[in-house]
Amino acid sequence: MNDAQSVIKNGAVAIKNGKIIAVDKIGKIQSSYKANRMIPGEGMVLMPGLVNGHSHSAMVLFRGLADDLALQDWLQNYIFPAEAKFVDDNFVRVGEQLACWEMIRGGTTTFVDMYFKPDVASQVVNECGLRAIIAPSSIDFPSPGFQGWDDAFAAAVDFVKRSKGKNPRIIPAIAAHAPYTVSPENLKQAIEAARQYDVPLTIHLAETKTEVEDVQKRYNATPVQHLENLGFLEPRVFAAHVVWPNESEIALMAKRGIGVIHNPDSNLKLASAFAPIPAMLKAGIKVGLGTDGAASNNVLDMWKAIRLTALIHKGTTLDPTAVPANTVLRMATVGGAEALGLADKIGAIKVGLQADLIQVELNEPHLIPIYNIISHLVYAANAQDVDTVIVDGKVLMQKRKMLTLDPERIRLEATSIADRIDAELRPNKDAQL
């Protein structure tokens, strides 16, 4: 994922103080460097860790709770009430741990978490060793622990102030939920705070046709144009979904340098439609990939998002050459890093970048034989093939064993929270079965 997209056979990477200091053939690395520790890689590919540009991590505890519903019905009648009732510090701690376990297991090394209780989430991220943009979500309605925008936003700004620069792996950010759930005045506050504290700003944007019609009716502008009118669009902004931009909005987003995070699983499941990714890439927009929350996916599995992205845009454009494998793999790594404003730190195996690397094992039947490694990573590999995960030079998983989290305890705690949710939301479930 360097500029030349090189694939080095029998290669090796030297890491010092969490950074990549050399990339070359193994013989050259071994004759130039003496390592305290060597991680073998026979039969594996070493690649940059995956960048999940959009998630609501702790929502893994709602995984499979309400499927096959319309977005507004799903959000207003299931997710928002369930969040109001159950999301507290313990929920976010256990949910975040479960999410981090799933992401490390599948080779994600950086993720964006747009959710609640950012201090709890940060603590989990700090302990498990992943890299994250933690963006507490502010919305005009009541949300867990808050009456509405004012107190939620004040707490988010306070979090940003307190945590910026404290931990190099945790980047605090501002998040405004969406143009249809946040007033123009509050959207302005969000971008002003992001500028003041020099942090990223993320938002759900142009996700559904209903949103476009709603924003058009209220503000006489399409969602992207509405944000432009508010002076909201600049390179620190990255937007999730952007399924419904028109041609001039695509040109505008490219001109303003905003990042777009494509979440194909969520867009399909909630029947939001297909984001015009080929047109956005052609316009030069920085496009990354995301999973969205597990309540609308239902997994935090970037390999599924990679494969879907490579497939669906061929189908919608009737062009089998659309969004080829190397483009998708770029979106899942360095493209995501660019969209999030992190390309100077992560996303590629390049001297000077942080050592966020994964090893993918190639010995399973679905990966034999090997003609083209990029093709395998996009069309054939899955999360279970990831063997080793390294962030900042620290090993978080090796030989598929989690080294920084306790899966057994997380499974028990997550199950016990889910039992409580189930008993409250579906008291007669057992009688029905």
Ligand SMILES: [Zn+2]
């Ligand atoms: Zn989302």
